[in-house]
Amino acid sequence: MKPHQAFITQFTIVVALVAPVHGDGEPVCLLSDTQTKNSISAFATLAPIFYDPRCFNCHGGVNPFHSTPKHPVVTKDFGFDSPKQFEQCQECHGNFPKWQLPLPSDFFVGMNVTQLCEHMKQSFGSDFGADDFVNHMRDDNGGIPAPFIDVAYEGTMGLNETGQELYEGPFPAPPPSMPRNIMLQNSQNWVKEMGGKFQKPTECGCMDMEYALRVKVAAVYHVPAPFINSVFNFAKPDTPEADLPVIPIHFKEGGSVTGVATVNLAGNARVQTPPIPLFGEDICNVTGSAVVPATVDGQWPQPGASGSSSEGQNIHIHLTLNKLSAQASVECTKGAGSSSSGSSGSYSFDFSLQPMVGATQTVPFNLPLPGFEGSVQVTLIRTM
Numbered sequence: 189m190k191p192h193q194a195f196i197t198q199f200t201i202v203v204a205l206v207a208p209v210h211g212d213g214e215p216v217c218l219l220s221d222t223q224t225k226n227s228i229s230a231f232a233t234l235a236p237i238f239y240d241p242r243c244f245n246c247h248g249g250v251n252p253f254h255s256t257p258k259h260p261v262v263t264k265d266f267g268f269d270s271p272k273q274f275e276q277c278q279e280c281h282g283n284f285p286k287w288q289l290p291l292p293s294d295f296f297v298g299m300n301v302t303q304l305c306e307h308m309k310q311s312f313g314s315d316f317g318a319d320d321f322v323n324h325m326r327d328d329n330g331g332i333p334a335p336f337i338d339v340a341y342e343g344t345m346g347l348n349e350t351g352q353e354l355y356e357g358p359f360p361a362p363p364p365s366m367p368r369n370i371m372l373q374n375s376q377n378w379v380k381e382m383g384g385k386f387q388k389p390t391e392c393g394c395m396d397m398e399y400a401l402r403v404k405v406a407a408v409y410h411v412p413a414p415f416i417n418s419v420f421n422f423a424k425p426d427t428p429e430a431d432l433p434v435i436p437i438h439f440k441e442g443g444s445v446t447g448v449a450t451v452n453l454a455g456n457a458r459v460q461t462p463p464i465p466l467f468g469e470d471i472c473n474v475t476g477s478a479v480v481p482a483t484v485d486g487q488w489p490q491p492g493a494s495g496s497s498s499e500g501q502n503i504h505i506h507l508t509l510n511k512l513s514a515q516a517s518v519e520c521t522k523g524a525g526s527s528s529s530g531s532s533g534s535y536s537f538d539f540s541l542q543p544m545v546g547a548t549q550t551v552p553f554n555l556p557l558p559g560f561e562g563s564v565q566v567t568l569i570r571t572m
């Protein structure tokens with residue numbers, strides 16, 4: 189065996205998966221894959237109420253301040269802050285003393301289902317938002333500032349005699365297509381699917397969100413005698429982040445985390461052999477590669493699971509690099525060869541990460557070799 193073939197060590201880790209990354213510093217959506225799927229479908233079941241004319245028209249669908257075929261008169265625009273703005277409505281909507289439009293920021297017009305979902309989460313906030321939302325959908329939180337949901341379900345639009353004379357069609361206008369008890373039930377279901385709470389960030393429970401671990405293995409191996417000047421750098425320190433391997437992770441029901449990926453390691457090193465009698469010293473370039481099955485398991489703080497609060501809890505990650513084995517080809521000034529090394533076993537690493545995009549931790553990577561010093565770093569990233 190040529191001495192240099194015994195060393196197939198240097199890897200620069202090469203991309204397994206290039207993933208777009210966003211949301212650094214943003215909280216991780218603490219919903220299981222199943223909860224996310226169920227929340228999205230629960231909101232989709234509720235969403236038609238927001239597009240029902242009895243709700244939608246007040247929320248931007250009808251603009252009485254501009255000429256519109258949907259409204260019999262164009263009223264004066266005194267500005268939202270002026271008491272006159274909605275007093276003038278009483279001429280026709282006088283059976284509902286607080287007939288008024290919401291602020292344009294609460295207009296449903298122009299929003300798709302996902303945007304409406306995010307809007308609801310944003311406008312009620314995360315702390316008691318889910319309860320406030322359900323109370324609003326039940327009866328405007330007891331009719332404050334006015335029982336808009338009641339009037340929508342009555343289908344009267346608050347129209348008095350003057351108003352009704354101008355109105356064509358069946359009166360009261362058919363109230364929302366979704367029965368009120370079903371609407372409330374659908375509102376509660378959506379909240380229930382999200383673990384009883386409006387989770388951060390805004391998109392959580394409204395759309396698919398995917399997370400992954402970016403893995404960086406770095407090590408230096410000072411190869412002991414008889415080799416000289418033989419330093420292997422595992423993973424070049426300057427490897428761009430986008431080129432590091434990524435292991436997609438999934439949050440499962442019951443609080444477990446899973447992830448499987450094949451991590452592709454490759455790279456090269458320069459090795460200098462000692463002078464060999466009649467041969468002289470040799471300089472070799474080692475090109476190595478390894479396909480390493482990587483697995484992730486661990487725990488994530490599932491909200492509402494086993495009655496415990498998930499606030500402030502970390503995501504625990506157990507990363508295993510399996511059968512760390514490699515193949516290499518060696519090209520020396522005086523000859524070439526190739527070799528593959530045997531399996532050197534599995535290595536596991538434990539991490540505790542804050543549930544934040546960008547959370548990162550580095551732990552030592554110690555092979556039982558004198559002169560070997562390494563570390564493994566994982567970073568939580570959002571890939572969708």
Ligand code: HEC
Binds near residue numbers: 312334341364
């Ligand atoms: C007469 C006009 C009017 C009607 C009809 C009406 N709303 Fe509203 N709505 C408002 C006003 C004004 C506000 C802002 C004041 C408040 O928060 O109660 C509001 C606020 C809201 C909010 C909280 C703010 C936001 O956009 O997130 C929701 C949710 C809502 N309405 C849902 C509905 C639903 C569902 C219906 C139909 C069943 C409906 N509204 C019918 C006027 C109306």
Ligand code: HEC
Binds near residue numbers: 245258276277
């Ligand atoms: C001269 C009478 C009159 C005045 C004044 C008036 N409206 Fe109306 N409004 C109506 C009538 C009639 C309808 C029903 C239109 C239809 O659907 O054909 C209506 C419908 C609406 C609707 C749609 C409600 C629904 O459930 O579809 C909104 C929103 C609305 N008006 C807002 C206002 C606001 C805000 C003002 C005051 C700034 C106002 N209106 C002033 C007569 C009036």
